[in-house]
Amino acid sequence: MLMKAALIGQGQLGQELLMKLINHNHRFILECVWTPVGDSGIGGLGKHNISCVQSIEEVLNNEQIQLVFNTSYTALGEFANNADHRSARRYIHLVPELQGRGDFYGLLPELPQECAHIQLVSSAAQAIVPLVAALSQICLIQEAEVISDIPSKAADSEFRAHLDENMSATELALTGIGGALQAKSMIFLNPDEESAVNRYIVHLKLEEGVDPSAVTLLLSQAAAEISNDFPGYRLKYTPSYSGSILTFVIEVRSWSKTLSQGYGHIDLLTSSAFRAGEQWVKQQQERGLKHGD
Structure with a gap:
């Protein structure tokens, strides 16, 4: 079953x-509707079974669309103002929303089964929260501080x-x-082109006696996974x-062929989104087999 x-x-x-x-759509995507919010600048989309529409409303009103990847801050407002009650549709957001709708999911082991909105939060959360969550299972984390060191040239205007x-x-x-009692996050846009790589520096205040x-x-095992x-x-x-x-x-x-190594935060978020979409389609396939669809 393709979506x-x-x-x-x-x-x-x-x-x-x-x-x-485009490179992997044969794995779970039958057809993709792209709302680029402007000129895409990418040619030959038709041969990949990808069409463009001009408004988010067209996506919301298209009953055939079962999976929505959102990379637009503008679209978050559209979704908030136009409630979608189709329980069979899954939204995967690659931009942060502070309203609390949607479960966090990224590189964590289990994909939420019934949540319509999956929130990937940020590249820092993708990189660090799985490790902090694992640590919180064995000790109390009193404070967590994350400094995101991102190459300046890899940070676009949005x-x-x-x-x-x-x-x-x-x-x-x-x-x-993550389970931390308190948290602080900072972002440093690094102008040094010689060290064009994403780094996340983490300081955790743990309970005594750990x-x-x-x-x-535990950290080594979680990072290796x-x-x-x-x-x-x-x-x-x-x-x-x-x-x-x-x-x-x-x-x-x-690790992407289309990005230089300094764009690790972009590659991490999009890889997480692709994996989340693929796993959700797999769940729907398994559910259909159980019900004889």
């Missing part, structure tokens, strides 16, 4: 996700215009599914301790 999907938005996120759908939303949504994810070797082992799905992801150094403060660094390089 008819829609991709809303342009920019770096929209273009890279479109490339992933990302720069919504830095506050990205940081706030990351903090919500850290205290929500076994450092157990924490290091993520790198199986995303080869550009790695725990850069051995985690260090200063009293109750744990510090570690995650490095994310783009």
Whole structure:
């Protein structure tokens, strides 16, 4: 069973996700409707069974569309003002929404079964929250601080215009599914072109009496699991301790053929979205077999 999907938005996120759908659409996409919000600048879409529509409303009103990838901040307002009651449709948001609608999902093991809106939050949340959530199962995390070091040239105008939303949504994810009692997120746009790679510097204040070797082992295992799905992801150094403060660094390089390595945050988000969509279609296939559809 193949799905008819829609991709809303342009920019770096929209273009890279479109490339992933073009390169792998035979895996779960029958047809893709793209709402680029402007001139796509990409030719030959028809041969890939991808058509363009001019408005988000066209997507909302198309009964055949079962899966929607959203990379547009503008579309979040459209969805809020035009409630969609079709329970069979799944939305996957690659931009942060602070209204609390939708479960966080990314590189975590299980995809929520019944949630209509899947919120990927931010690249920082994708990179860090799975590790923080794993640690919170064995110890209390009193405070979490994440500094996103992103190459300046890899941050487009839309990302720069919504830095506050990205940081706030990351903090919500850290205290929500991450389990930290308090959280702080910062973004540093690095102008140094010699070090064009995404890094996430993490400081965690842990409860007293935690076994450092157990924490290091758990972090290493969790990072290795993520790198199986995303080869550009790695725990850069051995985690260090200063009293109750744990510090570690995650490095994310783009593994995409269409992006340079400095666009790891874009590759990570779009890969997570593609994987979430693929898993949801698989769930629908399995559900259909159980019901004899």
